Amino acid sequence: MSTSQATWFGQPRGLTILFLTEMWEKFSFFGMRTLLVYYMTKQLLIGQEQSSLIYGLYAACAYLTPIAGGYIADRWLGTRRAVIAGGAIMSLGHFMMASESLFLPALATIALGNGLFLPNLPSQIHGLYDERDPRRGPAYNLYYAGINLGAFIAPLICGTLGEVYGWHYGFGAAGIGMLLGLMIYVAGAKYLPPDSPRTATDKNAERSGDVKRQMILLVSVALVVVVYRGAYEQLGNTFALWADQGVDRQIAAGLTIPMTWFQSLNPMFVFLLTPVLVVYWTRAGRRGRDPSPLAKMAMGSALVAVAYLMLALVLSVHVGVVSWAWAVLFVFLLTAGELLILPTGLALFGQLAPRRFAATVMALWFLGSFGGNLLAGVLGSLWSAMSAAAFFTLMAVTAALASALLLLIRGRVAGFPESGAMEIPQPRHTS
Template identity: 35%
Template sequence: MTRAHPAGLRTLFFAEMWERFSFYGMRALLVLYLVSSLEFPREQALQVYATYTGLVYLTPILGGYLADRWLGARRAVLIGGIVMALGHFTMAFPTLLYPALGLLVVGNGFFKPNISTMVGALYEEGDARRDSGFTLFYMGINIGAFLSPFVCGTLGEVYGWHYGFAAAGVGMLFGLGVFLHGQRRLGAAGLPPVRSPAQAALRPEDWFTVGAVVFACAAFVFGFVAAWPVLRTGWQSLSHVGQGTAALTLALAALAAPRVLSRERPAPMTPEERGRIAAILITALFVIFFWMGFEQAGGTMNLFAYQLTDRVIFDLEIPASWFQAVNPLLIIALAPFFAAFWVRIDRSRFAMSSVVKQAVGILILGLGFVVLAAGHERAALYGKVGPSWLLGAYALFTVGELFLSPIGLSMVTKLAPARLVSLMMGLWFAAIATASYLAGILESLLSGTGIPLYWFLVGSSLGAGGLLLLLSPFIHRLMRGVR
C-alpha cells in the first residue's frame, strides 16, 4: 500500500478499520438487543434504530464545520474516537441506553467526516490515485465490519449482550491507538486551520482542547437526556419515536447552529465553486435512495435473518448477526480489484464520471432487492427460507456499494473548496442520515398501503438510478471538468 499510495493512508486505513469494527458491532446487535433483551415491539425497535442511524450520519455536519473552522480534522478525529469509546462502554448498562446512544451519535459526528477528509488531503489535486486510495480505505472499513459480527455478535448473542457492546468499545480504543501511533505519517493532513505544516505534531494545548470538548460532549448528552422529562411537554409531536430517541433528536437541533462559534465570515464562493457544490448536493439527493435500501441490512434484513432464515447448519444454529459479515467479506474480496479497475479505466477512453459510477451502483442495488423481495414472498409461504436469498441480495448490494460509496467520498473531496471540505463531507453524510432514518421507518410508513417493503425498494432504486444516469451530463457540466 505504501509504495503506491501516501504513507498516511496506512494509518488512516487501520484507524478507520477499528472504528468501523466498533460501529458495526453495535449495528449488528442493536435491533436484536432491543427486541430480544429489552422486549421492544418490532416497530419501536426499528424506530429507535432509525433515529440512531439517522443522527449518526447527521452530526457530521457539525463535526465537519467545527473541524474546518476551528479544530482541524486531526483533533476532531481524536475527540470523536474518545466520545464513541465512552458510548460503547456505557451500553453495558441497560438503564443508560439513551445516553450511550447519544455519546455514539455525537462522537461519530466528529470522527466520520474528518477521517475521510484526511484521506483526500493525502493526495494532490488531479492525482489519478485518489479514487483508488478511497477504495482501499473503504476496504479497511469493511475489514472492521467483517470482524465485528463474529466478535461482538457472538459475544452479544451467545454470552451476553453487554459483552458484545464492551468488545465494540475495546475496538474503538485500538483505533485511537493506531491513529496516535501513526501521526508522523500524516504530514500536514488534518492540521488546525491556523497551523503551519512545520508544526504537525500534536501539542499540549491540543490535548487540552480535546479533553475539554470531550467533557463538554459527555456533559451535554447526559444533561440533556436527564432533563428530557421536563422538556418533553414541548416535544409531543415526536412522542411516537419514543422518549429517549426524541430527546436525542431535539439535542441535535440544539447543536445545529455552529456558525455562532465563528467570528469570521467565510470567503465568498466563485461561480466554479458554486457549480461544484451544486453537483455534490444534487448527487446527494439521489444517494438517499441507495442508502434507504442499503440500510435495511441492520434493521428489517437483520430481523429477516433472525426470524425467517433457516440458520441451522450441521445441528448448529449460527447467530443471526453473522449475516452482517457477508457484505464486508465481499468488499474485502472485491475492493482490490475495483481499486485497480478504477485506476485503469479512469486513464482510458472508457472513463466514467463519478456520477455515472454512482448511478450504476443504485441500479445494481435495485436488482438486489428483486432477489430479496422474491425470498420474502417465499418465506411468507413456507415459514423460513434458506440463506441463499439473503446471500444473493448481499452480493448485489456489495457490488452496488463499491460503485457508489467510496466514489462518492472521493468526489466530495475533489469538488469541495478546501476551506469547506469537512463541512461538505458532513452534508454528504446528512443525505445518508436522511436515508438511514427513512430505512428504519419505511416499513411502518408502508403499512396499510398494500405495497410490500422490498418491492417498493426495487422501484425506488431502479427509478432513482435511471434518472441520475439521465441527468449525469448536466451534473458533469457543473463539476467543471472534475470527473
C-alpha cells in the same frame, strides 16, 4: 501537499493509517450497536417499543451530529484535533456503558464524539494524492473496505463476549477497539496531510470560479443517494424478513443456514470485490478510460435495481419458498452495485469539497445516510401490505429512479478529468 511518495501496498502510507483507524472505530460502533437492543430489553428490562425508539434516536443522532462536528473542525479545531477529540469522547462513552445508571448519557456521549470523528477522518484522504493520481478514486474503495471489515468482526467479538460472558464485556471490547484506532491514528499522524489553514483559498474554487454551483451539485447528489438508500437499506430490514420466511435455508439433511448469516454476506463480498475493483479502476484511470464518478454511481444504482428485479421475477414464477442460492446471488449483485455508488460518492464529496469546509461537506454526505434510513423505514412499512414480488419490484423502481436522476445530473455537468474530480463549467464573463 501530497504524501504519496512513501507507500505501503502501493498506496500512500497515510491511507493505511486511515484504513486501520476507521476499521477499529467501526468495530467499536457496530460492536456496541449489536448488543444495544438486547441489552435494553434483557438487562435493563425496557419495553420493545421504547427500546426501538431509543435505538432509532441514537442512530439518528449519530448521523446528525457530524454536521456540527464538521463545522467545528473547519472553523476552530482543525481535522486532526477533531478526530482525536472525537475518538477520545467515543471511548469514554463506550466505557460509560459499564454503568447501568449512565446508559442514556453514554449513548449521548458516543453520538457527540461520532460527530467530531465521522466527517473528519475521510476528509483527509484527498490530501494524500496529487490531483491527477489515478489511485485517488480507488483509495476510497479501500477505505470503504475498512469500514466493512470492522463491521464484520464486531458482532463476532463484541457480540460473543456480550452474550456469553456479560453485556459489559462486549461494551468494554468496543471501547478498547476505539482506543486502538485512536492510538493508530496518533502514531501514524506523520504520514497524514497537514490541516488546511482556516484562511486558505480553495483551489477547486479558483478553478471553477463558482463554489455555489459545486455545493448545489453535491446537495443534489446527496438527495439522490437518499432515494438509493431507500432501496439499499432494505438489506437489513425487509430482505432479512424474507430470508427468514421465504427462503429454503436447508443445504443438507439436518443442516440449515441461520437467517442472520445472510447479513454477513454483504461485508464478505465487499472484501472479495474491492481488490478487483481497485485494480480495474486504477488501470482504467492510467489509460484514461475511467468512467466519470456520476456514471459509476448511476451504474451502481442500476445494478441494485437489477438485483431487486431478479428477486421479483423469481418470486413471480415460484410458489412457496425459493432456494437460498437466489438470496446469495441477490446480495452479491447488491454489493457490487454498492461498491460502485457509495465509495464513489464518498470520493466525489472528498474531491469537490472546498478545502476550508472539507469536513462540513463530508458531513453532508453522511447526512444522506440519515435521510436514506428514514426513507427505507417508510418504504419498509409497506412490506406487510404487498406481496414480496410486488415489494421487490417497487424497490427495483426506486433504485432505477436514483440511477436515472444521477444520469440527469451528470448531463448537466461539463465533464470529468481522468482523476475523477469534477470540472464545473466556468461562468462566462462579459466585458
